[in-house]
Amino acid sequence: MASRHGLLIILSSPSGAGKSTLARRLRDWDPDIRFSVSATTRPPRPGEQDGREYFFRTPEEFNAMVKAGAMLEHAEVFGNLYGSPAAPVQAAISAGQDVLFDIDWQGGQQVRETSLGNLHALSIFILPPSIAELEQRLRSRGQDDDAVIATRMRKSRDEISHWAEYDYVLVNDDLDATFARLQTIVSAERLRRSQQPDLVEIVRRLNSEFEERS
Ligand code: ADP
Ligand code: 5GP
Numbered sequence: 001m002a003s004r005h006g007l008l009i010i011l012s013s014p015s016g017a018g019k020s021t022l023a024r025r026l027r028d029w030d031p032d033i034r035f036s037v038s039a040t041t042r043p044p045r046p047g048e049q050d051g052r053e054y055f056f057r058t059p060e061e062f063n064a065m066v067k068a069g070a071m072l073e074h075a076e077v078f079g080n081l082y083g084s085p086a087a088p089v090q091a092a093i094s095a096g097q098d099v100l101f102d103i104d105w106q107g108g109q110q111v112r113e114t115s116l117g118n119l120h121a122l123s124i125f126i127l128p129p130s131i132a133e134l135e136q137r138l139r140s141r142g143q144d145d146d147a148v149i150a151t152r153m154r155k156s157r158d159e160i161s162h163w164a165e166y167d168y169v170l171v172n173d174d175l176d177a178t179f180a181r182l183q184t185i186v187s188a189e190r191l192r193r194s195q196q197p198d199l200v201e202i203v204r205r206l207n208s209e210f211e212e213r214s
């Protein structure tokens with residue numbers, strides 16, 4: 001079986017549409033998928049750990065990373081800075097592992113434009129079935145107060161306006177059905193010719209077998 005090149009799997013959605021839930025399911029399905037742990041200047045929420053959900057950094061530390069070229073992409077979201085450190089992504093991809101990014105549309109655009117992203121990005125946008133359901137999910141998650149929920153809902157319209165920049169768009173109505181579609185997408189994309197570097201060698205061998213027969 002041919003070895004394969006890692007995918008940069010970009011998941012974006014308005015906040016509350018379900019991308020963290022789907023990302024967790026993807027990792028349960030295939031523990032080899034690496035999560036890109038972002039750096040952020042926002043304060044940790046209760047239960048969040050430095051280095052697990054995010055690398056929590058001061059604006060000065062964050063800007064120093066950007067200046068040193070250590071970020072694959074970075075953007076301001078809800079008034080805070082967020083960015084994806086480049087080194088772990090490069091290490092995972094060259095080891096043939098997929099890397100999953102939970103980033104907004106600005107980050108999605110930047111990752112697709114990198115040399116790695118150009119060849120190996122797979123971008124998926126998650127839509128909620130309705131705006132009422134989106135708000136309901138934000139409330140039921142129980143993480144944010146009314147003011148934060150109102151800010152997230154305002155940002156949602158902007159996020160959704162970028163849906164057509166993505167390779168795939170899933171409406172996350174029934175969670176199991178959406179996850180099944182996500183599995184199908186990832187499984188198929190892993191089989192793309194560009195993800196299978198050993199094919200050149202396999203075809204060369206097939207050709208030399210032809211020559212041996214003639
Ligand atoms: P995001 O990461 O996009 O902000 P989450 O994954 O945190 O969203 O989901 C927001 C809330 O909605 C969570 O409480 C989650 O359990 C719930 N949720 C996710 N997908 C569905 C779904 N298809 N149907 C009902 N609830 C869902
Ligand atoms: P939260 O603060 O709720 O964890 O995330 C807020 C938003 O920031 C989400 O839309 C999330 O996808 C986005 N985000 C998280 N990490 C990054 C990142 O590294 N880069 C970019 N561009 N967006 C990010």
